[in-house]
Amino acid sequence: MSGDTFFRKWLEGNLSDEEISSEGPKVFKDDKEFATFKKLIDGSQGLKIPASQGKEDAWSKLVDKIESNPSKAEPGAVVVPFYKKPIFKYLSIAASLAIIFIAYATFFTNNPTTYKTAKSEIKTITMPDNSLITLNADSKLSFKSGNWIDNRSVSLEGEAFFEVKKGTKFVVNSEIGKVTVLGTSFNVKARKEGYEVSCFTGEVSVSLFNDKSEKVLSNGFATKIMNQKLSEPFTFKPTNIAGWKSGEYYFDKQPLIDVFEEFDRQFDVTLKITTDISGRIYSGYFNKVEMEKALELICLPMDLQYEIQDNTIIIY
The missing domain is CATH 3.55.50.30 (Phage tail protein beta-alpha-beta fold)
Known part of the structure; x- marks a missing residue:
């Protein structure tokens, strides 16, 4: 396997541990260089590419982008594709590539996914962790899926019912306040006519952005804005709050x-x-x-x- 092929396949994640161990030492000038490069690549394995785009597609687009826009060169200079340069420069190239790749992955995975419902429309959304969110009519939900498991955070305009799977902290942000949970079911109404949170199972924490007070709700209790502050928790009838789902x-x-x-x-x-x-x-x-x-x-x-x-x- 040529050095170029090995280098490319390794960065794409298309080499087995056995291939890396057997071919790697043949490509690099010494074991120390190989060990340093392996540490760099191993550290980049957590980088994620959007589900709609594979690693090979991401790599190809990245290479095309770099080669179609080379750095300024002197007239008559020959531009050599970066992965065809001498092997002794691979380490510095890999360091630069890691920075570019992180920026590339971050750009795509940080683009929010948005769902909207029209008037008279109700929609149920299955999140990456299998949590369920049912959007009431004339509502909007957005979130970033790139690092969802570690950062379960959504933005809501309107009303939605949440059935959250247990896991990391789950946050519902709105223009007025936020709800924080681990695993539970609850309803959030964040419209111009009012803000109200109702806990159906588990426990949720509710806070406002313009007020430092916080209300912790257990199942069967709700809170809403009254005089620009959250009310004391009060009981509610589940059908009265979530009947809109049916x-x-x-x-x-x-x-x-x-x-x-x-x-x-x-x-x-x-x-x-x-x-x-x-x-x-x-x-x-x-x-x-x-x-x-x-x-x-x-x-x-x-x-x-x-x-x-x-x-x-x-x-x-």
Whole structure:
């Protein structure tokens, strides 16, 4: 095996331990050089390439990039591909390559993966560790998959139900605050109308970015923002919080405007409210089986009328 082939295959991870031990000493000028190079390569084995791209593809693209953009040379100079240079320079080349490879891998693996749901859409996402995240309608979730097992962190806009596998710390960040867990199930609502976290199993820690206080929730307890601070933990009915996963929506003394916003989110319609409903409170329920039935369940108890015109609903 030529020195170039050995060098390339080794960096790509395509040599067995036996091949490295038998061929390596033949390529390098002495055992010390071989041992130093082996230590460098062994230390780079933890580098990850995106799942959609193999090591050979990554290597080829990296080589093409380097050779298509050589460093500035004097007129008439001959540019020699870096892996074809004399073997005694391999160590310095390998050091440079390690730096480039780390930057290359970091660039790709640090690009966030993003999931969005449209109005009336619910989506379940299986994470790299098999944790499950169910996104409610009109929500957004993003995370970096490159080092997921060691850094389980997501960003949420909207509402989601989490079923987290045990492992390293799992963090849910939103614009308002964050939730930290190890392995549990919980619901996070982070919308403009409010921030609320409900723990179904296990234990979660909730904190706000604008306040140093922290609330630890055990199963069956929730907290939400009240007067710009987290409330003391309170009990909740699981169906009232996570019923949305099966298309059921419960409200207990909620602002009526928030109820209509949820209705709009789930049915993806245009609402025109022609009467003042500010300060009005609603307790009740609707589901996604039939839109007009849902309208009745909201409007009749509140002494409101509605009119449906194509995709527009007028409330009066």
